[in-house]
Amino acid sequence: KNGANGWDADSLLRYFKKYEDNSRGGSDAHGANGDVRVSDIPRDQLSPIATAFHEACVAAGFRANPDQNSLIGKQDGVQIYQVYIRDDNGHRVTASRAFLKTDKKKKAHSNLHVQPNALVKKINIE
Numbered sequence: 001k002n003g004a005n006g007w008d009a010d011s012l013l014r015y016f017k018k019y020e021d022n023s024r025g026g027s028d029a030h031g032a033n034g035d036v037r038v039s040d041i042p043r044d045q046l047s048p049i050a051t052a053f054h055e056a057c058v059a060a061g062f063r064a065n066p067d068q069n070s071l072i073g074k075q076d077g078v079q080i081y082q083v084y085i086r087d088d089n090g091h092r093v094t095a096s097r098a099f100l101k102t103d104k105k106k107k108a109h110s111n112l113h114v115q116p117n118a119l120v121k122k123i124n125i126e
Contacts, residue, residue, distance in 0.1 A: 019098070022082070028071045035098040037086045046080065054078055 017031035023039035026032035043051075057078035058064050065077030084093040091097070100114060 024067075027067075029067070029069045036084060037093050038082050039085055040082055041080065041085075043080075050080065054080055 013029070017026070017029075017034070019034040019036050020031035021034045021037045022030040022032055023037070024030065030038070054064075063074070063077035065075070065079045068075050068077065068079045085091065086093060100109070100112070
């Protein structure tokens with residue numbers, strides 16, 4: 001619309017799916033083998049407010065929607081949201097943890113140098 005060709009949802013979906021590792025598995029809108037873990041909050045760990053809100057919405061006639069991001073069917077309704085938390089350690093998945101930190105499974109990024117606490121005065125974009 002405003003000259004941002006290629007930045008629409010349809011064009012970017014494949015990249016979202018590529019980085020996502022959804023606990024529900026891959027689907028029309030979710031990836032299953034990426035570096036960013038997306039998982040459901042166990043019902044017994046939901047806050048009382050989240051539980052009450054969800055139940056109130058359903059009681060008021062809103063449809064319980066298991067996946068508002070799905071491209072199949074309707075996206076309206078109320079959903080218990082998914083979170084970026086690893087099941088194995090309970091840590092939030094950050095961009096740093098997902099893409100910058102090296103581990104035994106990943107190669108070091110030879111073309112990247114991270115300089116913490118650096119003051120940036122100028123960014124040149126070519």
